[in-house]
Amino acid sequence: MKATVLVVFLMFFSNLSYTQTALPLKSKSMLSGKKVYDMYCQACHQADGNGVPRLNPPLVGTVYVTGSKTRLIDIVLKGLTDPLEINGEEYNNPMAAHSFLTDQQIADVLTYIRNSFGNKAGAISVAEVKKQRAKK
Template identity: 60%
Template sequence: MNCKQALLALVLAGGALSLQAQHRPTPAAKPKAKTAADPALTASITRGAVVYKNVCITCHQADGGGVPNMNPPLIKTQYVLGDKARLAHIVLAGLAEPIEIDGEDYKQHMPAQAYLTDQQVADVLTYVRNNFGNKASAVQVAEVKAVRATLK
């Protein structure tokens, strides 16, 4: 490589680098608009997916389909899409009452996951409410906190 070629290679490499830098997302710089790409919502869903994989997946499965007659599905159920306080209560206090979902009976107990932080509960429920074909509003940390306060 002669001197000119080396210089050209450097310039090209530099250009590629700055292009890469431009393509890196800068969430902080984005406007806080309530659009489909709401960065706060996206971040919560991303964190919630990790909690789901660590905690809920063993029972409710990767596709949220659950295990028939053992662990109920999390797909468009009234619990998942309905009242957020009741939903947070299920995660913080567990559930031990027979329920019926899509014509199937479930009577195993769900153990409380109260060791999760308010943020983790909010994130995992926001993830569940926006995954598995579900579409519902985010669960806020304050909403989880309020439910936890009633359990003490």
């Protein structure tokens, strides 16, 4: 009897920890981030995150998205005018600054991008965005 209770107990808690690691994709931040993405990013980077060849870079599988958080935050806050080379292809369309977005909106949309389209990277916090914004 004690063994059965122990097995059920372990199954419950192992399942609970799995569920907690799976929740971020449906978290409030991810849902809010998708709304911001749909409103401000999708037109250029497309619904699937693949961008537009030679104009708007992909958000799929690139170190610009999954690498340095501060660089990614700066791109959103300050925009980007220099051409980018990603996977051997050059992208020339400038990206406007989106500093009008709140720190929360930027954290949410970047967390969404870093964890969508097959990307798997850490979340971006409001504190990280606030810190980068202060460096202007």
